[in-house]
Amino acid sequence: MTTKPLLHATGVAKSYGAVAALRNASLAVLPGEVHALMGANGAGKSTLVKILTGAVRPDTGQILIRGEARSVNSPAYARRSGLVPVYQEPSLIPDLDIASNLRLTRTPVEPFIGWVRELGVPDLDLRDAARDIPLAVLRVLDLARALAVEPDVLLLDEMTAALPANLAERVLDVVRRQSKAGRSVIFISHRFVEISALCDRATVLRDGQTVGVVVIAPGVEERIVELMLGARIEKTRTAVRRTVEASSPADDRPRLSVRNLRVGTKLNDVSFDLRNGEVAGVVALEGQGQDELFAALAGSIRPASGLIEVDGKPVRFSHPSDAIGAGIAYVPGDRSDALLMQRSVRENIALPFSARLRHWGPIDIRRERARVVSAIERLQIDTRAQREVQRLSGGNQQKVTIARWIAAEARTLLCFDPTRGIDVRTKQEIYKLLRELAAQGCSVLFYTSELEEIQLACDRAIVIFGGRVVDVLPVEIADEAALTRAAYGLPRDAKQDVGVLADPGSSASAP
Numbered sequence: 001m002t003t004k005p006l007l008h009a010t011g012v013a014k015s016y017g018a019v020a021a022l023r024n025a026s027l028a029v030l031p032g033e034v035h036a037l038m039g040a041n042g043a044g045k046s047t048l049v050k051i052l053t054g055a056v057r058p059d060t061g062q063i064l065i066r067g068e069a070r071s072v073n074s075p076a077y078a079r080r081s082g083l084v085p086v087y088q089e090p091s092l093i094p095d096l097d098i099a100s101n102l103r104l105t106r107t108p109v110e111p112f113i114g115w116v117r118e119l120g121v122p123d124l125d126l127r128d129a130a131r132d133i134p135l136a137v138l139r140v141l142d143l144a145r146a147l148a149v150e151p152d153v154l155l156l157d158e159m160t161a162a163l164p165a166n167l168a169e170r171v172l173d174v175v176r177r178q179s180k181a182g183r184s185v186i187f188i189s190h191r192f193v194e195i196s197a198l199c200d201r202a203t204v205l206r207d208g209q210t211v212g213v214v215v216i217a218p219g220v221e222e223r224i225v226e227l228m229l230g231a232r233i234e235k236t237r238t239a240v241r242r243t244v245e246a247s248s249p250a251d252d253r254p255r256l257s258v259r260n261l262r263v264g265t266k267l268n269d270v271s272f273d274l275r276n277g278e279v280a281g282v283v284a285l286e287g288q289g290q291d292e293l294f295a296a297l298a299g300s301i302r303p304a305s306g307l308i309e310v311d312g313k314p315v316r317f318s319h320p321s322d323a324i325g326a327g328i329a330y331v332p333g334d335r336s337d338a339l340l341m342q343r344s345v346r347e348n349i350a351l352p353f354s355a356r357l358r359h360w361g362p363i364d365i366r367r368e369r370a371r372v373v374s375a376i377e378r379l380q381i382d383t384r385a386q387r388e389v390q391r392l393s394g395g396n397q398q399k400v401t402i403a404r405w406i407a408a409e410a411r412t413l414l415c416f417d418p419t420r421g422i423d424v425r426t427k428q429e430i431y432k433l434l435r436e437l438a439a440q441g442c443s444v445l446f447y448t449s450e451l452e453e454i455q456l457a458c459d460r461a462i463v464i465f466g467g468r469v470v471d472v473l474p475v476e477i478a479d480e481a482a483l484t485r486a487a488y489g490l491p492r493d494a495k496q497d498v499g500v501l502a503d504p505g506s507s508a509s510a511p
Contacts, residue, residue: 003030004030004031004067005028005029005030005064006029006030006031006065006066006152006153006184007027007028007029007052007063007064007065007083007153007184007186008027008028008029008063008064008067009025009026009027009028009048009051009052009061009062009063009064010026010061010062010064011024011025011026011060011061011062012024012025012026012048012051012058012060012061012062012063013025013058013059013060013061013208014047014051014056014058014059015059020208021044021047021208022044022047022048022051022058022208022209023044023207023208023209024208024209024210025044025048025061025205025208025209025210026203026210027048027052027186027203027210028203028213029153029184029186030184030200031182031183031184032179032180032181032182032183032184033179033184033185033200033201034175034176034178034179034184034185034187034198034199034200035184035185035186035187035199035200035201035202035203036187036188036189036195036198036199036201036202036203036216037049037186037187037188037202037203037205038188038195038202038203038204038205038224038228039204039205039206039228040206040228040229040285040451040484042449043205043206043207043208043228044205044207044208044209045157045188045205046087046088046157046188047208048205049085049087049155049157049186049188050085050087051063051072052072052078052083052085052155052186053072053075053078053083053084053085053155054072054073054074054075054076054077054078054083055075055085057073065081065082065083079105079149079151081152082151082152082153083151083152083153083155084146084149084151084153084154084155085146085154085155085156085157086139086142086143086146086154086155086156086157086159087142087157088157088158088161088286088287090130090135090138090139090141090142091142092130092138092141092142093130094129094130094131095129095130095131096129096130097126097127097128097129097130098124098125098126098127098128098130098133098141099126099127101130101145102126102145105145107145107148107149108148108149109126111147111148111149111150112144112145112148114148115143115144115147115148115174116140116141116144118144118170118174119140119143119144119167119170119171119174120140120166120167120170121137121140121141124137124141134265135264135265136163136164136167136265139159139163140163140167140171143156143159143171143174147174147178150183151183152183152184153183153184153185153186154175154178154183154184154185154186155185155186155188156171156175156185156186156187156188157188158188158189158190158286158287159171159187159188159189160172160189160191160194161189161190161266161286161287161288163265164265172194172197172198175187175198176198187199190285190286190287190288190465190487190488191466191488191489192221192224192488192489192490193489195216196216196218196220196221199216200215200216201213201214201215201216202214202216202220202224204224204227204228206227206228206229206230211227211230212227214227221488221490225481225484225485225488225490228484229480229481229484252275252276253275253276253311253312254273254274254275254276254309254312255274255275255276255278255310255311255411255412255443256273256274256297256308256309256310256328256412256443256445257272257273257274257307257308257309257310257312258270258271258272258273258274258293258297258306258307258308258309259271259306259307259308259309260305260306260307261293261296261303261305261306261307261308262303262304262305262306263289263292263293263295263296263301263303263304264292264301264304266287266288266289266291266292266467267289267292267293267296267303267467268289268466268467268468269306269467269468270289270293270306270464270467270468270469271469272462272469272472274412274443274445275443276441276443277438277439277440277441277442277443278438278443278444278459278460279434279435279438279443279444279446279457279458279459280443280444280445280446280458280459280460280461280462281446281447281448281453281454281457281458281460281461281462281478282445282446282447282448282461282462282464283447283448283451283454283461283462283463283464283483283486283487284447284463284464284465284487285465285487285488288464288465288466288467288487289464289466289467289468290416290447290464291416293464294330294414294416294445294447296308296317297317297323297328297330297414297445298317298320298323298328298330298414299317299318299319299320299321299322299323299324299328300320300330302317302318310326310327310328310412324408324410327410327411327412328410328411328412328414329404329405329408329410329412329413329414330414330416331398331401331402331405331413331414331415331416331418332401332416332417332418333416333417333418333420396426398418398419398426398430399426399429399430401418402415402418402430402433406437410442411441411442411443412442412443412444412445413434413437413442413443413444413445414445415434415444415445415446415447416447417447417448417449418430418446419431419448419450419453420449427453430457431453431456431457434446434457435457438459446458451480451483451484452480454475454478454483455475455478455479458475458478459474459475460472460473460474460475460478461473461475461478461483461486463483463486463487465486465487465488465489466489470486470489471486471492473486
């Protein structure tokens with residue numbers, strides 16, 4: 001390797017309104033190097049990759065390719081400059097066949113087919129529509145399309161996350177061969193075992209800034225975790241003040257039991273119990289199966305195998321209405337997925353009442369109105385603009401999504417990142433509400449991308465890595481440092497209470 005970077009980005013910043021995705025990111029990649037790009041969820045990794053490959057334009061910063069400043073203003077320009085990405089989601093157009101997708105990007109067919117076979121997919125028909133091809137194969141096709149143009153720098157964003165073991169190993173072999181041939185690879189992965197096996201160095205981002213560059217060597221995982229957390233690593237070891245103190249559920253019977261659940265290629269084998277009166281947090285890095293878990297429990301997708309029980313009885317959900325009928329309600333992080341934005345607050349909260357009608361006839365307006373008013377008062381929803389939900393603040397919109405299921409008396413809430421993008425005060429109100437609901441016997445499964453929320457709202461944390469439950473931590477030791485380690489598949493710190501056992505319903509005990 002030479003000391004002169006093949007790709008060098010400095011001072012890169014990008015904001016979306018008031019949200020700063022990148023503040024001051026830098027990255028230097030040497031020829032023939034496999035360079036890891038690391039950081040916790042929301043650190044800015046994917047945004048930096050999109051800027052380097054022309055999909056997003058930066059607000060400030062400089063990009064040098066082979067020592068020359070370049071304005072990478074489009075994916076086509078990046079491709080001509082030798083920078084080719086493979087993003088987390090497949091980029092083939094679903095309604096077109098593979099041959100048409102190749103023509104759109106001017107990908108040479110013979111090298112593409114050669115790489116497809118090399119990557120373990122021997123029987124591809126170019127006439128197949130992309131929408132009919134499994135996700136894992138689509139990812140391989142994306143990689144083969146990138147390799148076919150012989151990129152100088154290949155950017156892989158969580159390339160192995162959705163792949164079975166045999167295809168993932170093929171990908172790692174190809175990365176090694178690219179490096180030996182003098183080509184560079186930027187490798188984003190949440191799996192330390194892959195980083196250790198493949199990479200030469202790692203650049204670590206935190207809160208949109210580059211905070212360190214480390215040489216990959218035995219034991220470097222601890223240093224990377226420290227860089228990811230920064231000053232927070234000591235802060236998170238102290239007790240966090242909760243909005244409402246948790247107590248042991250009065251009823252230890254499981255409200256919801258999950259056994260050996262498999263969904264698609266990402267959720268491999270998950271087991272846990274959610275007790276009556278409990279708020280259980282789910283912690284996982286991007287793409288570890290949490291989306292599939294919540295979708296299966298909400299009835300949006302069918303599991304490939306496994307068992308779901310509600311109050312000790314096996315259930316099968318073929319539609320979200322089946323889950324709702326079993327008392328299970330889904331609260332998404334994206335309010336637009338749950339709300340009728342041009343309808344009123346009352347109409348949005350009252351939706352479950354009309355959905356329960358089994359025959360034509362009058363609706364009990366008094367009962368409906370009383371439930372709606374009670375939910376609005378309980379959540380202190382600002383109804384000054386209630387004629388249209390779209391006029392409410394993001395925090396009040398999220399309150400409406402929760403109020404709907406309080407009015408409907410749901411017994412289990414599936415809250416998927418419910419505080420994303422809302423202000424601190426409203427977050428505290430939602431934490432308090434979830435604790436109060438738990439005290440009244442409601443069960444809550446709470447996924448959050450902000451790890452500090454676990455100690456603010458939950459009784460324990462269920463950690464998923466690689467589609468499996470790898471640890472279950474009681475809230476007393478579930479600080480940000482402990483959760484980060486577990487989410488990356490690392491063993492517990494010796495300072496933690498290693499005597500605490502994992503949940504009996506878990507598919508894994510503590511490492």
